[in-house]
Amino acid sequence: MNVPLILPQFLDRAVALYSDKVAVHCEGRVVTYQQLNDRVNQLSCGLRNLGIKKGDHVAYLAGNSLEMLEGFYGVFQLGAVIVPLNIRLKPEDYVFILNHSESKVLFVDQDLYDLIRPVKDQLETVKHLIVHYKDSETNETGYDEWLANFSSEPFNREELDENDVCSLLYTSGTTGNPKGVMLTHRNNYLHALSTMHHLRVSDSDVYLHVLPMFHVNGWGSPFYYTANGATHICSRKSTPASIFKAIQEHNVSILHMAPTVLNALLQHFDEHHPHIEQAIRVIIAGSAPPPAFIKRVEEELGWEFIQVYGMTESTPLSLISTIRSNVTGLTKEQQTELKAKAGYPMIGNDVRLLNEYGEEVAHDGKEVGQVAVRSHGVMKGYWKNEEATKEAIRDGRLLTGDMGTIDEKGYINIVDRKKDVIISGGENISSIEVEGVLYDHPAVLEAAVIAVPHEKWGETPYAYIVLCDNMTATEQEIIAFSREKLAHFKAVSGITFVEELPKTASGKIQKVQIRDAYWEAQGKEGRLVN
Structure with a gap:
């Protein structure tokens, strides 16, 4: 039986x-x-x-x-x-x-x-x-x-x-x-x-x-x-101080959190240098972290960084970005870049990237498709909402709304939410890629990039930034920094400095609220640069 x-x-x-x-x-x-x-x-x-x-x-x-x-x-x-x-x-x-x-x-x-x-x-x-x-x-x-x-x-x-x-x-x-x-x-x-x-x-x-x-x-x-x-x-x-205290008192070996929470722990560690002896695995999901962020976690904190991907409708986890034993010959830097990706399917998950015609995209790390999941975790449906259920699950696959690429090793990289892709002069720009560059600036604590109207290009990337404590940076300085690191059309064209970014309870940055803030401030704050 x-x-x-x-x-x-x-x-x-x-x-x-x-x-x-x-x-x-x-x-x-x-x-x-x-x-x-x-x-x-x-x-x-x-x-x-x-x-x-x-x-x-x-x-x-x-x-x-x-x-x-x-x-x-x-x-x-x-x-x-x-x-x-x-x-x-x-x-x-x-x-x-x-x-x-x-x-x-x-x-x-x-x-x-x-x-x-x-x-x-x-x-x-x-x-x-x-x-x-x-x-x-x-x-x-x-x-x-x-x-x-x-x-x-x-x-x-x-x-x-x-x-x-x-x-x-x-x-x-x-x-x-x-x-x-x-x-x-x-x-x-x-x-x-x-x-x-x-x-x-x-x-x-x-x-x-x-x-x-x-x-x-x-x-x-x-x-x-x-x-x-x-x-x-x-x-x-939970606060950064209470988290580190619990880690020390209870010999904690594993934690789950959003990147913004881990970022706060890094800031606390920089200031207070708490002593931790045991091995720790930290599991991260949410917005994709830049490789420099992962490097800090592993080298400064000494923790093993594990990136996962999922959504509520898939119970949630579907992908993991650990380095497989058959992926060899990588430099330390290349390994860190792989760890920053959403990863490859966990057991029991069939995850594919589909183009607008429902066809699987090439495994070349370039062609972009929507992440579609068939798995044991796909929800039964939305409560009292058959229409939304049919919209989300098609041909047995959950359409996540996330856009990504897949490389020849099978690692999926999320380039953006479908609704967050910025189209400037006919070119698609990943807000996640732009944010990753901004995080490389030593004065940037947090960054969120959205699309804003532009007379010539239709849309252009625009950043909301939280600066690190006791550090300063000007709008022009950070714009110039992004232009040095990115193709010119991908660089941010304007910045609003804020004290904090709106987040969900799990620590994920809420871009819908940032867009609302932009439109409320239009004409008053956040100058655009041509």
């Missing part, structure tokens, strides 16, 4: 093999795998007591915590669906997502409760609101007191099928409302098996949760680190 690929098996395995091992450190609390399982059973009993049934939706507005981690397994035992919420949204955004998802229970951290308080009366389906870390002034049900009412004995699980939806993740809507991505137990289970292999996850790992668990389930980290009996280090808020 076949064993269904369902996620509660991962915690079952950890309890069977690592029951007395520390599963979670969370802000002073230490929980073994047996104790984690006991709490999960209590949570499942509590949800059943609230009337939650198979297929119901349970939402979480929480930071990286023990409560968030146990929520996945506690919800899954009922055959219910977890709806993790981005903690950086506005109250009206939560109204849409909670009503659209038809969530019946909402768990929320006390320090995030003020995001829900003003819109409580607008929530149409939420019948129960339970607060983690509740203070005495909040007139809601407190999580700890509520949980204590229920048994930790083995829970009588609902019958689960691997094709059941287990999580509903809302993507950031650049236009219109966000879409709910339906991922199944099978999606997450097979993604975990593939990812744990490529990231070399083992029971000796200590994983620090920096990437938010609400962000496509923290790239699946609650699943494959648990399955392997690794130790989770959780903190609801």
